[in-house]
Amino acid sequence: MDTVKTFEENTSPTSTTKRILPLIVGVSLFMDQLDATIVNTAIPAMSLSLGVAPLSLKAVMTSYILSLAVCITLSGWMADRLGTRRVFASAVALFTISSLLCGLSNSLEMLIASRILQGISAALMMPVGRLLIVRTFDKSELLKAMNFVIVPALIGPLLGPTIGGLIVHWFSWHMVFFINIPIGIAILCLVKNHVPQYLSDEKKPFDWLGFLLFGTGFGLLTWLLDLLGHTHAHFEYVIPVGVISVLMLVSYVLYSQRVSAPLLNLHLFRIRTFRISMLGGFFSRLGLGSLPFLMPFFFQVGLGFPAWQAGLFTIPMALAAISMKVFSSHILAKLGYKNVLVLNTLLIAMALFVYALIDKQTPIELILLMNLGLGCLSSLQIASINSMAFSDIAKKDASMASTISSSMQQMTMNFGLASGALVTGFFLQTTEPAVLRNITAAVHQSFIALSWVTAASSIWFLYLKHEDGAQISGHQ
Numbered sequence: 001m002d003t004v005k006t007f008e009e010n011t012s013p014t015s016t017t018k019r020i021l022p023l024i025v026g027v028s029l030f031m032d033q034l035d036a037t038i039v040n041t042a043i044p045a046m047s048l049s050l051g052v053a054p055l056s057l058k059a060v061m062t063s064y065i066l067s068l069a070v071c072i073t074l075s076g077w078m079a080d081r082l083g084t085r086r087v088f089a090s091a092v093a094l095f096t097i098s099s100l101l102c103g104l105s106n107s108l109e110m111l112i113a114s115r116i117l118q119g120i121s122a123a124l125m126m127p128v129g130r131l132l133i134v135r136t137f138d139k140s141e142l143l144k145a146m147n148f149v150i151v152p153a154l155i156g157p158l159l160g161p162t163i164g165g166l167i168v169h170w171f172s173w174h175m176v177f178f179i180n181i182p183i184g185i186a187i188l189c190l191v192k193n194h195v196p197q198y199l200s201d202e203k204k205p206f207d208w209l210g211f212l213l214f215g216t217g218f219g220l221l222t223w224l225l226d227l228l229g230h231t232h233a234h235f236e237y238v239i240p241v242g243v244i245s246v247l248m249l250v251s252y253v254l255y256s257q258r259v260s261a262p263l264l265n266l267h268l269f270r271i272r273t274f275r276i277s278m279l280g281g282f283f284s285r286l287g288l289g290s291l292p293f294l295m296p297f298f299f300q301v302g303l304g305f306p307a308w309q310a311g312l313f314t315i316p317m318a319l320a321a322i323s324m325k326v327f328s329s330h331i332l333a334k335l336g337y338k339n340v341l342v343l344n345t346l347l348i349a350m351a352l353f354v355y356a357l358i359d360k361q362t363p364i365e366l367i368l369l370m371n372l373g374l375g376c377l378s379s380l381q382i383a384s385i386n387s388m389a390f391s392d393i394a395k396k397d398a399s400m401a402s403t404i405s406s407s408m409q410q411m412t413m414n415f416g417l418a419s420g421a422l423v424t425g426f427f428l429q430t431t432e433p434a435v436l437r438n439i440t441a442a443v444h445q446s447f448i449a450l451s452w453v454t455a456a457s458s459i460w461f462l463y464l465k466h467e468d469g470a471q472i473s474g475h476q
Helices: 015-035 040-050 054-071 074-082 084-104 108-136 139-170 180-194 208-230 235-256 266-270 272-284 291-302 307-312 315-355 364-388 395-427 436-461
Strands: none
Touching: 015 084, 015 108, 015 139, 015 180, 040 054, 040 108, 054 108, 054 208, 054 395, 074 084, 074 108, 074 395, 084 108, 084 180, 108 139, 108 395, 139 315, 139 364, 208 235, 208 395, 266 272, 266 395, 272 315, 272 364, 272 395, 272 436, 291 307, 291 395, 291 436, 315 364, 315 436, 395 436
C-alpha cells in the first residue's frame, strides 16, 4: 500500500508547478554546491579581516562539509514526518539566515558556527529537493525534470573558486555569503504556491542509534577524505580514523538488518537498477569528482595561467551541461540506459586521458573545445545515473531512495577530490611550485590513472538489461 499522499489537500500538481518546481530545486541545489567551494579563494582576505592565521580557516570549509555529511540522513525521516514543503522551506530559510550570519561574522568562532548551520540546512535541501522532483513527476517526465537538478551538481563545485575569487577581487569576502540572501528570499516567495507538500501516513520512530552509527562513521570518513584532499602532512590520523569510520559503518549495516525502521533502508540495494546506479555511478564519477581539484591546479600551477583565465576555462563545461538538457532525453530514448552508460563512461575515460596530452603549447581554443566536450559527457552521465536510480523505486520508498542517493553523491564528490589530490601527490616528484614541468607531469599521470579507473567502472553497466529504465527514457 502506498502510504504517501500527494499534497495535504490531496490535489495533483498543476502544470505551472511542474514548470517552476525544477527551477526552484535547481537554484537551491546550486547554492548548496557553490558554497562547498566558493570560500576557498576568499581565505586570504578572511584571515586578514578576522586577524587569524590562514591555516585556521580550514575549519570554515571543513565544518560545512562535516555538518552536511552527518545530517544528510535526517532528510528522509523529516520529509515523511513533517512534509516536503515544510522541510524544504525551513532548509532554505535556515540557509539564507546562516548565510547572513556568515557575512556578519566578526570572529572565527561565529563564522564556524554559522557554517555549521549552513551545512545542516544544505543537508536537508539536497535530498528533499530531489524527492520533490521524483514525487511530482511521472516516470515518463522524470528525465527532463532531473536535468534541472544535475546542472548545479556538475558546475557548482567547478565555478565556486572562480566566482569567489571575482567577488573578493571586486567587493569583500562578506559578499561571498551575502549573494545567497536574495536568492533564498526569491525561492521562499515561490515555495507556498509551487512546492508540493508530500506526507507519509506511516509515522516511523526516529532511529537514534542508526543516526549515531552512520552519522559518526560517515562524518569521520568525510573528514578523513577532506584531510587527504588538502594536505599530505597528517598521515598519522589516516589509519586510526579510517578504522573507526569503517567499524562504525559496518556496525550500522549489521544493525540496520535487525530493526524494522532503520535510518537508511539498505534493502533498496536489492533493486538491481538502484544498486547499479549507486555503485556504478560512484566508481564511474570518481574521475569527474576530481575535476574541482585537478582543473584549477593544472591550469594555474601546472600551465601557469592566471586565476581569472583558469576560471573562464570552466565556462564551456557549464554551457555544455545546460545545453545537454535538450539532447539527453533524445539520446536515452534512442539508445537506452545500458548502451548510453557503457559508451558514455568509456568516452569520459578517453576524455580524461586526452587531458594528459595538454601542455603549454596546446592552443587555448582546443582546451575550450575539450572542456565543452567533457561538459556534455558529464551532464549526460549524471542525468542518466540519477534518473535511472528511481526507475524501479516505489513512491513509498522515494524519500529513502533520495536520502541514500544524496549520501552517495556527497561521498562520490569527497572521494573524487581526495583521489585527485592523492594521485597527484603520488606522482609529484617535487613540491617546488617553480618546477612547473614536474607538476604538469604529475597531473598528466593523475588524468591517466583516473581515466583507467573510469573505464573499468563501465563493467558495472554491462549488468543492465536493455529494457531497464524504459518507462523513464521511452526507449523501445
